[in-house]
Amino acid sequence: MSNFKRFLDGIHKIIQEQYNEHLDRNIDSFIMIVNIKRNIEIYMTQHVKETMNCEKK
Numbered sequence: 001m002s003n004f005k006r007f008l009d010g011i012h013k014i015i016q017e018q019y020n021e022h023l024d025r026n027i028d029s030f031i032m033i034v035n036i037k038r039n040i041e042i043y044m045t046q047h048v049k050e051t052m053n054c055e056k057k
Contacts, residue, residue, distance in 0.1 A: 004048075011040055 019033045 004051075008044070011044070015040070 015033065015037050018036070019030070
């Protein structure tokens with residue numbers, strides 16, 4: 001689980017950097033970052049399900 005936690009922390013750091021970079025530009029950039037975050041969360045949820053299924057076998 002620690003690898004997974006490290007991975008999530010890395011993703012969070014990337015999102016935060018992107019967010020900080022675009023914050024002073026415009027609202028479209030903010031919306032883009034929110035969408036990226038949502039897509040990553042969807043992907044990660046799917047990834048966790050697949051990982052759990054692999055571990056059960």
